[in-house]
Amino acid sequence: MNASNLHVGGGVQVATSLIGELTRMSALPPSLVIWASAAVDKNLRQLGYDLSALPAYEVVNSHGIRLLRSPLRHRFQAFGAVFTVFGPLYVWNLAGVNITGFAQYWIIQPGHEIDVGMGWRERWLSRLRFKVQAAFFRRADHLVVELDHVRDGLLRQGIGKPASISVVRNCLASLYSQPASWQPVAVPDSDADIKLGFVGRNYAHKNTRIFPAVIDELQQRYGIRASIYVTFTPQEWAHCDEAFRRKVINVGPLFVAQCPSFYQQMDAVLFPSLLECFSATPLEAMALEKPLFAGDRPFNRDVCQQHAYYFDPLSAASAAQAIAQVFLAGGPKPGAMAAAREHALHFSSPKQRAEQYLSLLMQAASNKHVELKET
Structure with missing residues (x-):
């Protein structure tokens, strides 16, 4: 093997x-x-x-x-x-x-x-x-x-x-049903209204370049101050332009055991990927009952079905609108999050x-x- x-x-x-x-x-x-x-x-x-x-x-x-x-x-x-x-x-x-x-x-x-x-x-x-x-x-x-x-x-x-x-x-890795194995991760504080998390590499197909525009759209159109946290390597972070680094917060790469702790400290998970065979991020977000905002692509719908909030991944305005609709209405409904968790656990x-x-x-x-x- x-x-x-x-x-x-x-x-x-x-x-x-x-x-x-x-x-x-x-x-x-x-x-x-x-x-x-x-x-x-x-x-x-x-x-x-x-x-x-x-x-x-x-x-x-x-x-x-x-x-x-x-x-x-x-x-x-x-x-x-x-x-x-x-x-x-x-x-x-x-x-x-x-x-x-x-x-x-x-x-x-x-x-x-x-x-x-x-x-x-x-x-x-x-x-x-x-x-x-x-x-x-x-x-x-x-x-x-x-x-x-x-x-x-x-x-x-x-x-x-x-x-x-x-x-x-x-x-979903069995780790997500074993809280005793989770390890802490330091997430810098911010004065944002909501914290949005992304776990993954900064590959082109992950479409993370829209993050600064999503932050701007949320602030300007909906009056929501958002922070987006990423888990890039030092090399990936160094290759991001200044405008990106000024708006987005990088906590650095995580060990597998740290991922649940990272998700726990977020209000939601943002997954704008354009191209995947499969990603565990949606299942992980749902398992921890975090609202998942995902690009409207077949690979996401195949995995998440009705348990994600979908948006056009080529449009920061579409992503901001999906996020704003949930949080301006009081946040995700507990029943919906519980159903998403059950779906992830039994996938x-x-x-x-x-x-x-x-x-x-x-x-x-x-x-x-x-x-x-x-x-």
């Missing part, structure tokens, strides 16, 4: 949840080997998981396409099957079965509105990068996606066949996801073993 390539963002959260669930399983296959990046390992240890319960666990760090020139690539050849939690796996000819998690939506929806808005050089480099990634995804024997619409997109692009793509729904199960991932890996390894014996 390979999580050596996950160093930031939602991938670290998923791998932490997955490996954490595996530590709780009895009678794990003795041949199971788990590789975790240093970032995943740090989160696992902060959450107190018993890593000694795993048959073989090692901290290994791989870094994207650099794996092609790294001696580490040879170590992958020792396994009958490799399940890379989120790929691509940059090994061209893997001796064992190559199972890869797919979460790169740009590949299955080329010509998206973000792509169109890029300069020619950035657009060219982006397209080249995703062509390379697509080539490695095509090398996988089996792909794993989180929602049906992603599987459909892969098939439209000719990546994989129906029988070689599995849908395993993402879910899918971390234990079930771990069992499905493990089953795919061990079945592939078993089939490979039989194949080698017959040969």
Whole structure:
């Protein structure tokens, strides 16, 4: 089980949840080997998981396409099957079965509105990068996606066949039902009327650039003073322009165990993303009974259904209007928040996801073993 390539963002959260669930399983296959990046390992240890319960666990760090020139690539050849939690796996000819998690939506929806808005050089480099990634995804024997619409997109692009793509729904980490495991995070105070939070990286598709305009719209049109809190790395924060840094508050990147505490200190969660295969942020917000203001996109409606307040993510005015309608009417209704929490808690199960991932890996390894014996 390979999580050596996950160093930031939602991938670290998923791998932490997955490996954490595996530590709780009895009678794990003795041949199971788990590789975790240093970032995943740090989160696992902060959450107190018993890593000694795993048959073989090692901290290994791989870094994207650099794996092609790294001696580490040879170590992958020792396994009958490799399940890379989120790929691509940059090994061209893997001796064992190559199972890869797919979460790169740009590949299955080329010509998206973000792509169109890029300069020619950035657009060219982006397209080249995703062509390379697509080539490695095509090398996988089996792909794993989180929602049906992603599987459909892969098939439209000719990546994989129906029988070689599995849908395993993402879910809320069990952490969110274990308050004793939550760790504090310092959130600077402000004199705002409402605090809006965003958990995630500052990628272009996250559409965080609208945040200053949302703040202005709320103040000027509705008389609401809002603060927006983000969780950017120092490098991401340094690349934000001065106007953004003047209006938005950065608390820095969070450990997985700090995310619930961050949400608790917010009045609502703002999620204007334009492009996702799946994001756990909506489920996390709903689980903590925080009103979720989300971009009106299919990937959000698939997950949140009627439990989010939707707006046009390309319009700061639309986002401000959605927020103002809720808070000028006295805030979210407790009954609606309770229903959203129930929806999030029952969307899918971390234990079930771990069992499905493990089953795919061990079945592939078993089939490979039989194949080698017959040969």
